[in-house]
Amino acid sequence: MESLVLSIEDQRVCVRAAKGCETMTELRREIDKLDQFIVEVLKFRLSFMERAAVLKETRNKVRDEDRIEAVVDNIKAKAVAVGLNVEFAETVYRHLIEQSIEHEYGVFDAIEKG
Numbered sequence: 001m002e003s004l005v006l007s008i009e010d011q012r013v014c015v016r017a018a019k020g021c022e023t024m025t026e027l028r029r030e031i032d033k034l035d036q037f038i039v040e041v042l043k044f045r046l047s048f049m050e051r052a053a054v055l056k057e058t059r060n061k062v063r064d065e066d067r068i069e070a071v072v073d074n075i076k077a078k079a080v081a082v083g084l085n086v087e088f089a090e091t092v093y094r095h096l097i098e099q100s101i102e103h104e105y106g107v108f109d110a111i112e113k114g
């Protein structure tokens with residue numbers, strides 16, 4: 001991949017491929033651009049947990065083991081498809097889901113149900 005074009009609403013960012021970076025300064029500038037995007041995607045993903053906390057009727061539905069395994073299986077298949085290390089993808093996603101569940105519990109507990 002020569003470069004990655006990422007867009008969020010009217011924001012469009014072009015991130016150069018790692019092999020196109022000749023210095024650490026250049027390389028870190030590209031990482032910073034990617035991180036900005038990743039943070040926005042994480043925030044957007046978390047907004048779905050906030051909505052899930054509203055849609056789930058009971059607290060014991062916040063953690064859904066079957067769904068966790070389905071998400072992880074899906075991510076592992078996507079990792080294979082794009083050539084990303086599967087163990088890396090699984091580890092990152094299991095952490096992400098655990099943090100998402102913590103956030104969802106927080107929102108669920110803050111809402112008055114019933």
Ligand SMILES: O=C(O)C(=O)C[C@]1(C(=O)O)C=C[C@@H](O)C=C1
Pocket residue numbers: 049052062063064065067068071096097100101104
């Ligand atoms: O699918 C859900 O029920 C969610 O709340 C989302 C999510 C996730 O992070 O993908 C989070 C908590 C659940 O245990 C399973 C999956």
